[in-house]
Amino acid sequence: MTNSSFNQVKKILGTPAYENAGVAIYCQDCLKGMQKLPDNLVNLTVTSPPYNIGKEYESFITTEDYIGWCSKWMQEIYRITAENGAFWLNVGYFEVKNKGLAVPISYLLWDKSDFYLLQELVWNYAAGVACKSRFSPRNEKLLWYIKNQQHYTFNLDEVRDPNVKYPNQKKNGKLKCNPLGKNPTDVWQIAKVTSGANRSSKERTAHPAQFPTAMIERVIKSSSNWGELVIDPFIGSGSTAIAALENGRHVIGFEVEEKYIQIARQRIEAYLFDKEMAQAQGDLELMFGI
Incomplete structure (x- = not known):
């Protein structure tokens, strides 16, 4: 699928709250927006929904209601x-009342759609809450779902880890390791987007639950192809948009908070400006043989 899918979505949903260079963000509930779209249109969806833990953009609901809500948009x-x-x-x-303090949400959602769960991946990060009465949490989960068990996109060579301990090791005269690197495995050690004085991540925004662009970039490169359509139903600060633009995909996002759309807008426009300046610098160096 190409730009035609992106244009088809815009034709159906109308004028987005923000659009630029292959990105369109709609200020509306994702469930209502997706219900208007036709079957089999999107190549990849990647998202991180509210966790029902009391962030500024959510209100507490019961565990049962949360699972029911997630089931609707997942389906x-x-x-x-x-x-x-x-x-x-x-x-x-x-927390699930009277059942568990830190229950992985993945345990409750993994089978709440008709998708086939191919794999659970662990996102391991260094920064986080320091605990005294239990081990300090340093991971979240990524559930990788596919629609067809026999026919799905997986571009391993696009995301291989070049950090190989013995890259030139051979067996029977042949390299044991792929020259492009090794499989990153199902545990991803990617830095968390941190905040605070003297420790804030370079990509940090005012959004209270921002996930790292590097993580989304790996997902996009491995599970979609150049020019295809990516959707993020909870696009928040725009990390999915940045990763999609960097890798030649089109992206549709949904966000109910206008202030977060403005954050995403600023990030996207800063990214596009930096890209334009880098291209101009490259053209000058080529022109003058620098």
């Missing part, structure tokens, strides 16, 4: 996903 994602498409879901933990 809608299934309907609009192309036959060879995928859905990546990033979730953390919450």
Whole structure:
């Protein structure tokens, strides 16, 4: 699928709250927006929904209501996903009353759609809450769903880890390791987007639950192809948009908070400006043989 899918979505949903260079963000509830879209349109959905833990953009609901709400939009994602498409879901933990303090949300959602769960991946990060009465949490989960078990996109060579301990080791005269690097495995050690004086991440915004662009970039490169359509139903600060632009994909996002759309706008425009300046610098160096 190409730009035609992106244009088809815009034709159906109308004028977005923000649009630029292959990105369109709609200020509306994702469930209502996705219900208007036709079947089998989207190549990849990647998102991290509210965790029902009391962030500024959410209100507490019961565990049962939360699971029911997630089931609705997860099933809608299934309907609009192309036959060879995928859905990546990033979730953390919450308390289930009288049952558990830090219950992985993935345990409650993994089977709440018609998708086939191909794999659970662990996102391991260094920064986080320091605990005294239990081990300090340092991971979240990524659920990788596919629609067709026999036919799905997986571009391993696009995301291989070049950090190989013995890259030139051979067996029977042949390299044991792929020259492009090793499989990153199902545990991803990617730095968290941190805040605070003297420790704030370079990509940090005012959004209270921002996930790292590097993580989304790996998902996009491995589970979609150049020019295809990516959707983020909870686009927040725009990390998915940045990763999609960097890798030649089109992206549709949904966000109910206008202030977060403005954050995403600022990030996207800063990224595009930096890209334009880098291109201009490269052209000058080529012109003058620098």
